[in-house]
Each structure stands twice: as structure tokens, then as C-alpha cells.
Amino acid sequence: MRAVQTPYVLIDLDIIEAKYNDLANALPSTELCYAVKANPGGPVIERLAAVGSSFDVASVPEIELVLSYGVDPGRVSFGNTMKKQRDIAYAASRGITRFTIDSENELDKVLAEVPNAEICVRLFHECVGADWPLSKKFGCGAGDATRLLVAAGRRGATTGMSFHVGSQQRNLESWDEPLRVVAEVFEEVARHTRRPEFVNLGGGFPGSYLDAMPPISEYGRAINRAITAAFEGNVPRLMAEPGRYLVADAGTLHTEVVLVSERDIDSRRWVYVDCGVFGGLAETLGESIRYRLATDKDHDSMVDIVLAGPTCDSADIIYEKAGYRLPATLGAGDIVRIASTGAYTTSYSAVGFNGFAPLQQVYCGSQLLKSNPRSGAVSMGR
């Protein structure tokens, strides 16, 4: 085993498998398509493929990654609503037929390359209640969705709809309204062409951060109720695109204290660590995602702190308003463990700002494929 330098995220692959099973139980009869953007680590893909996951990809490298693990292209959905024509052609050449769109031009681009495509039209959603919203940039209204689905259906495509209620969604009722709209759109489309066949419930399922969230079984109950209310006896094929829920709690970021300082400008205690906003903690921008922190000195008295990263950019402040406290005895060289950092950390890390290396990831868990050179896995034991 080689020594690993901080900062790094330790990923427990067994937790990912357990989360997959929990979500599959909460959403029975739903095809789970892991959103690769949340954590594209090779062993993560490998473990999820082994437990039967499908995949949501956003780019050619993500396509290459999942296919390199032997995933059937029929289980891969190209979910980005803005794709280069040549990337659509590449996806088609690799056997991918599932594409998401939210505009007429994108529909034309896809059907030009893949006449037998499965077209998913993404519905706009406000994402109220989400700690990390995914709204304005994506999705169309019910009117456009109806027109696009009718056009795609008339051109022979299999069709369906998706929406995303926003990442880290706190409100269990958030799926109600988009499901009702999707059901109405399906009825309207069915008056003109073949009824759409599937609904993609998106992501939004939570990681375990500072504020406690309901268990996944409650999300499942609320969503299943909303599906029954919206579609009554005519429930379409179901999919979901979980990212955060599957991988967040599997990761613990280890970061080293570089400096603790108090200056006369604000008399606050600043703790600078070797991983910041540019090194993988991008979701702390605006203090949106509030991770749980732990150190080996947590039995000592705790003091108010500002937590900041190591780079020469004043945006690299992790938490200054959220009221974080760390041990008064914490000093340079100590390790801060940041919990539930398996999602949107390594994939958001800058490649070399200020010369700092991108955030690395190491793995533990049973069944590590020790000989796989693609994985970059380092066994940390258990």
C-alpha cells in the first residue's frame, strides 16, 4: 500500500452498493441510471455496473468511461440537453440510442444521426427546496414538450419525459407537480401520435450533510404516491438519474490544516486547509452544501472558525457564515475529515489552479479489482 498525500477522498465502494440497493427498494420497478458526473471514478462505475445500474452520461469521455467497463450501450442514456452533432454521432456509433432534448434544434440533431432514437424531453422545473438547484438552464414548458413529443413520435421515435427537481432536494412533495404535468402532456400527445412510454424521475435524492434529511424510504413513498395519483392505472416505464445519493455518503475527504491564524482585521480564527473551493469543495459556494467536519481533537473545547482553502483567490472561503466550530487546539498538520464528500468533489476539482494537484480519490471496500490499471484504485484496507 502506498502512502496517500492529502487532500484525498476515501471512497467506500460497499456504501455505494448499499445505497444503490436502498434506492432500488424505495423506487421499485424504476431503472436507476447513475449520473456519472457525480463521481466518475473507475471503481465507482465498475461497482455500480456490477450491481446492475444503468448510466446517465453527459459527454464523450463519460460514454467511453462507462463502455470501458463493459456496460451495455442500451443501458446508457445521453442526458445532456446540449450536445455537439459529432458527439451525438459518436454516441450512436457506440450503440447509444437514448438521448435527452429540450428544443427543436436538438431534436433535429439527434434524429439526423439516430433515426431510431429514444427521445426524452426534459421539462423545466423551478427546483424550489433544493440546496443545489438545476433550473433555468434546462428544460422546456409543457407546450414545447407536447410539440416536441408529437414531432418525435410522428418521426417514429420512442418517447418519454424527464425532469430534475434540483439536487439535494429537501421537499418530498417536489415530484408531485412535475409528475402531474408529465401525465397531462402524455394525454395530450396521445391525441396526436403514440403515447410516450417512459418517465425519468431525475435526481435530487440527498446526501447526509449538516441538516438531517428524511430517509430514502420516505422519498420513495412520496414519489410512488405521486406517480399513482398522476397516472392512475396507466403508469409508464420509470427511470431515475441519481447521482448524489449513491455516492455522497461513501466519501470522506481528508484535508490537512495548513495554517491557523487570527488577524486584527476581523479578530476571527481562520483555519486554512489544503483543499478548498477550487480543489473539490465547489458546492460550498454560497455555503450551499454544508458538510459535516470531524477531527481527532473533537473532545477538546470548540471555537468559532472561518474555514478556507489554500489558493490565492479570495473566493476560496469554504464557510464563514454557517457557524462552524473546530477544536481550539487544532493546528498546522492536523487532519480535518469532511464527511459525505463522495459526490461532486473530485469531478469539480480544478486541474491545477496555483499548481495544486487535482483532488485524488482512493478506494476501500470488498471486491476491489486490484489488477485493473484503469481504476487507479489504492486499497486503504478496512
Ligand SMILES: Cc1ncc(COP(=O)(O)O)c(C=O)c1O
Ligand atoms: C440531468 C441530470 N441528471 C441527474 C443528475 C444527478 O442529480 P443528483 O446528484 O441530485 O442525484 C444531474 C445533476 O446535475 C443532472 O444534471
